[in-house]
Ligand code: SF4
């Protein structure tokens with residue numbers, strides 16, 4: 001008998017992207033219609049993102065009010081609005097496998113995008129925007145100039161960026177660092193605390209494109225926290241995890257990257273080390289998406305099993321060995337946004353668990369998408385919708401910290417940037433906005449490192 005409500009643990013199928021059926025337009029259309037019809041009768045996901053409102057409006061405004069009078073060519077905006085955050089699959093849908101409806105909405109959107117990619121979409125500038133390594137290598141060399149050009153309010157460059165690259169002129173963009181995390185880690189010898197309870201542990205940090213090129217502070221904080229706790233780390237950055245390419249449906253490129261990173265990490269994994277990913281989207285790719293896209297590859301599988309989210313690793317050290325020294329209270333309350341890709345890892349709210357180890361510090365948790373969605377939320381046509389999706393989180397941050405004395409933290413660095421922009425601009429705020437950062441930066445402060 002079929003069970004309602006996901007009584008079996010959700011499971012996912014291998015993404016059979018090299019099978020010609022996977023990108024057959026008629027087969028995709030049949031599957032879209034099957035799934036959309038189930039969603040039309042269910043509607044639990046109405047407030048998760050913009051995909052579902054677009055879908056339900058499309059059906060409601062059709063001639064019969066049913067899917068049979070909706071033209072398949074009108075599905076494109078529904079597919080386009082999915083940021084692959086996985087929340088519908090992980091938190092709402094009672095029909096995911098093992099239910100016999102066998103419904104995986106995000107991976108169906110992905111399938112449609114793989115077919116689009118094979119037909120020559122997306123365009124040059126979309127691909128350029130997703131090339132985080134190419135952009136990062138260049139921009140870190142000319143960081144001052146790049147940051148001037150991308151700054152919000154630059155009346156000279158932002159209208160050009162909007163016209164040429166389709167990046168909304170008002171969207172806050174991350175700054176570039178003047179040196180990469182990888183190079184800075186090589187030049188900085190940390191003293192390992194031999195008196196710490198966890199002394200003797202070793203781990204390898206996967207820098208992630210974001211921490212490598214934009215915010216080395218994230219990786220540096222993790223290194224310092226771990227050195228203080230007796231853990232020796234090394235930073236490696238073979239290539240970006242390919243999440244931006246997955247969003248565009250380029251699974252061949254994702255495969256190349258999975259294999260490259262797995263090969264670089266292999267000797268460390270064989271030496272018994274964990275692999276710490278600094279950003280949840282990358283950890284999700286490594287733990288869950290890569291083994292489905294590159295199945296039966298023992299190195300990719302071993303990497304999936306060895307990968308840890310940064311907060312997950314620190315909480316594990318605290319539980320298994322105990323932390324070194326006393327943690328100091330922070331100077332203000334924390335609004336902690338739990339990023340979708342951290343939730344989708346099914347590990348509990350590890351960033352909250354970690355920050356709650358800090359004494360006398362208020363931690364308020366918000367579990368909704370910020371509306372950024374990778375590169376989706378900065379695009380001209382999506383920016384306003386993204387801000388609207390993030391509004392409940394922005395409201396909570398405003399309410400939690402009306403004086404602007406505290407912090408907005410998210411393991412998704414784009415989300416915290418996006419939320420800070422919202423807090424600065426919305427709800428008639430007069431006090432300064434709370435400072436934004438990654439939770440491990442707050443943990444480093446509390447550890448006094
Ligand atoms: S994966 Fe996220 S963005 Fe995509 S449809 Fe589901 S909830 Fe919406």
Ligand code: SF4
Pocket residue numbers: 038039040042043044045046088089092093094095103105
């Ligand atoms: S994805 Fe599942 S829960 Fe969400 S609307 Fe569709 S059927 Fe309902």
Ligand code: SF4
Pocket residue numbers: 083085281339340341342368369370371372373374412414415
């Ligand atoms: S909150 Fe962050 S991780 Fe979640 S969908 Fe938005 S951008 Fe992605």
